[in-house]
Amino acid sequence: MSRSELTNAEMRRRFGKALWKQLKIVWPIISFLVGIEVVLGLIAGYVESWSLGESIYFTFVTGHTIGYGDFVPKHFLSRLCAMGIGLVGIVFMGLIAAIAVHAFEGLAEDAP
Known part of the structure; x- marks a missing residue:
């Protein structure tokens, strides 16, 4: 079956x-991050x-998006933590x- 014959499904x-x-x-690396x-x-x-709940929400919004701004750290230590969350989020x-x-590369290799 050629690549053009593969169905979307x-x-x-x-x-x-x-x-x-x-x-x-x-998964161990992902879990650690x-x-x-x-x-x-x-x-x-x-x-x-x-x-x-607010802390977890802040963590994932900050680490996995650019953040919504509804929770903004005001203290120096929490701002450092937010920077760390952002850096780890980039790696993640x-x-x-x-x-x-x-x-995706595996799809190309599987097709004759």
């Missing part, structure tokens, strides 16, 4: 399978007197992107 299935295979390999982010977010939340998102690209 078959390509999605192959991509998902390759992505899952890669994620199983790097998320753990660092959560710890830094909890420290920032403690300093800023945010609730647990880069790792996820690299895994996805590798899974």
Whole structure:
């Protein structure tokens, strides 16, 4: 079956399978990065007197997007934690992107 004959569903299935295979390999690294982010977010939340939910929300919005600005750290220590969350988030998102690209490359290699 040539690449042009592959259906969209078959390509999605192959991509998902390759992505899952890669994620199983790097899950300890991903878990470690998320753990660092959560710890830094909890420290920032403690300093800023945010609730647990607000601290976790701040962590993931700051680390995995550019942040919404609804929670803004005002103290020096919490700002340092926010910078750390952002840097770890860049590594995290880069790792996820690299895994996805590798899974796409696997599609090209599988097709005759």
